[in-house]
Amino acid sequence: MRAAPLTTLRRPGWTPWLYLLPALVVLGGLLVYPIYQLGLISFLEYTQAQVSGGEPTSFQGFGNYAALFSDGEFWRVLLATVLFATACVLSTLLVGCALAVLLTRVRALPRLVLMLAALGAWATPAITGSTVWVFLFDPDFGPVNKVLGLGDFSWTYGRYSAFALVLFEVVWCSFPFVMVTVYAGIRAIPAEVLEAAALDGASQWRTWRSVTAPMLRPILLVVTIQSVIWDFKIFTQIYVMTGGGGVARQNLVLNVYAYQKAFASSQYSLGSAIGVVMLLILLAVTLVHLRTVRRQGEEL
Amino acid sequence: MSLLGTIRFRRPGRLAAEAAALVIAALVAFPLYWMVLSAFKPAGEIQSTEPRPWTLTPSLDAFRRVFQQEDFGRYFLNSLIVAGTVVVASALIAFLAAVAVTRFRFRFRTTLLIMFLVAQMVPVEALTIPLFFLMRDFGQLNTLGSLILPHLAFSLPFAIWMLRGFVKAVPEALEEQAAVDGASRARFLWRILFPLVFPGLAATSVFSFISTWNDFLFAKSFLISDVSQSTLPLALLVFFKPDENDWGGIMAASTVMTVPVLVFFVLVQRRLVSGLGGAVKD
Numbered sequence: 001m002r003a004a005p006l007t008t009l010r011r012p013g014w015t016p017w018l019y020l021l022p023a024l025v026v027l028g029g030l031l032v033y034p035i036y037q038l039g040l041i042s043f044l045e046y047t048q049a050q051v052s053g054g055e056p057t058s059f060q061g062f063g064n065y066a067a068l069f070s071d072g073e074f075w076r077v078l079l080a081t082v083l084f085a086t087a088c089v090l091s092t093l094l095v096g097c098a099l100a101v102l103l104t105r106v107r108a109l110p111r112l113v114l115m116l117a118a119l120g121a122w123a124t125p126a127i128t129g130s131t132v133w134v135f136l137f138d139p140d141f142g143p144v145n146k147v148l149g150l151g152d153f154s155w156t157y158g159r160y161s162a163f164a165l166v167l168f169e170v171v172w173c174s175f176p177f178v179m180v181t182v183y184a185g186i187r188a189i190p191a192e193v194l195e196a197a198a199l200d201g202a203s204q205w206r207t208w209r210s211v212t213a214p215m216l217r218p219i220l221l222v223v224t225i226q227s228v229i230w231d232f233k234i235f236t237q238i239y240v241m242t243g244g245g246g247v248a249r250q251n252l253v254l255n256v257y258a259y260q261k262a263f264a265s266s267q268y269s270l271g272s273a274i275g276v277v278m279l280l281i282l283l284a285v286t287l288v289h290l291r292t293v294r295r296q297g298e299e300l
Numbered sequence: 301m302s303l304l305g306t307i308r309f310r311r312p313g314r315l316a317a318e319a320a321a322l323v324i325a326a327l328v329a330f331p332l333y334w335m336v337l338s339a340f341k342p343a344g345e346i347q348s349t350e351p352r353p354w355t356l357t358p359s360l361d362a363f364r365r366v367f368q369q370e371d372f373g374r375y376f377l378n379s380l381i382v383a384g385t386v387v388v389a390s391a392l393i394a395f396l397a398a399v400a401v402t403r404f405r406f407r408f409r410t411t412l413l414i415m416f417l418v419a420q421m422v423p424v425e426a427l428t429i430p431l432f433f434l435m436r437d438f439g440q441l442n443t444l445g446s447l448i449l450p451h452l453a454f455s456l457p458f459a460i461w462m463l464r465g466f467v468k469a470v471p472e473a474l475e476e477q478a479a480v481d482g483a484s485r486a487r488f489l490w491r492i493l494f495p496l497v498f499p500g501l502a503a504t505s506v507f508s509f510i511s512t513w514n515d516f517l518f519a520k521s522f523l524i525s526d527v528s529q530s531t532l533p534l535a536l537l538v539f540f541k542p543d544e545n546d547w548g549g550i551m552a553a554s555t556v557m558t559v560p561v562l563v564f565f566v567l568v569q570r571r572l573v574s575g576l577g578g579a580v581k582d
Contacts, residue, residue, distance in 0.1 A: 020397050022397075030434075035422070038430045105317040106318045127557070141349065236514070255425050275423075279426050289421070
């Protein structure tokens, strides 16, 4: 089974690199080089004057970072981003896992119906999901306020209600991935293991805690990491649902903040510095993920 | 029989679970239903402050507005070109790369794999600024290329990672047999291996299609002045007006934008779920 492939017995020479060439060219030019550029710009003075060539670029050292870190708004936005992403991840995982368990307890037809509805939410582009949810919660024409008897309460006006509205949309469009993946994971657990637990007289809760949950751990880890990455860099939903960052910029998250710094006020260096901060935070998450994958002994 | 093996649920318990599943399914589907319904409501009805969950006089006015006044056909085509190119190109390039990292042992192979894994996690949105200057320097601003190229790069690491599992699953003996039968390596690759990993390609294509079709930030940043090169997510915003949003138009445009993805999802749905299952079991 584990015998080395024929091709490896021959000396592979340049062949694998030939196969890899298109991928490496694309990744090098459009991923690695831009990351280098991002870092570089974050150390330069780079505003409209430099972009148009009117003034020479000058090296700022950590000046942009110092400016960024001494700006109260940056810390406020960073904190909001972390809290908002955490709330999104936890809600998504909770809903996704609960519904995955529910799927295992129903017959084929209701399962199919719920699966199809979830696939529909999953397939909905972020921007259309955003417009539809704003419309559902519209104070004048939306059905939600009518049903809940909220009158003309405007969800996008208050800071927390606006974040909550975006959170609803995010959970709606991202729980299906968690649900489908965790459901596939539960189904992959061999029936004999659960039978053995039942024969040993384990309660349902005990079986879940001691058998199912540990076997699901790798999957839960993957969906958690994936959710963290998605939710930490949300742009479209915030931009569309709160009209570019909310009343008085109260709903800004890092990604929207960086976009506005760079493209609305031409402070490309500050925008890049924010990008670097995001990159570093997600890199840290990735390294934790990578360590866990390797610890599980997966062969690369 | 329950899927959790021998854990049995008494009938009332299961019926309650099934009722809950159906209610939740209805709630989850409701936003999409409301979107399509609102797109078909006549102008007067959508402005009603007593919204009804049905309409007695469906109308195509909103769609007409979307396609005739706002030239959505062109934007639709643009989005299709961008997403289609990315899906096809990334499938081909990722397939070759996946073959390289699974069928050969060579120096830096493990390093490369780790780099592909790390590359998946790069928050691509953070690269908007350098990509903007890169696209400007290559004269790609306001062209569809400015969306195709970055999305190609961003979908590759995941596609390679996912296809790797599928290529690995094809027995080596098949390659020997093909060689014995006198098939060249290229012939083996494209005529035998490629069709065999097609289910994997379907699953990866879902992810690259969705992320490209969804793109809003790059479109907003790179397609700045040429309206004819706009894509759907960007075009949708014209219906948001400072004084009064044209909700009928927004919902019709949203419907137009969502339906192709839904169709695509339904087409590959089985492969997607089994693909995820395969990745999970790996």
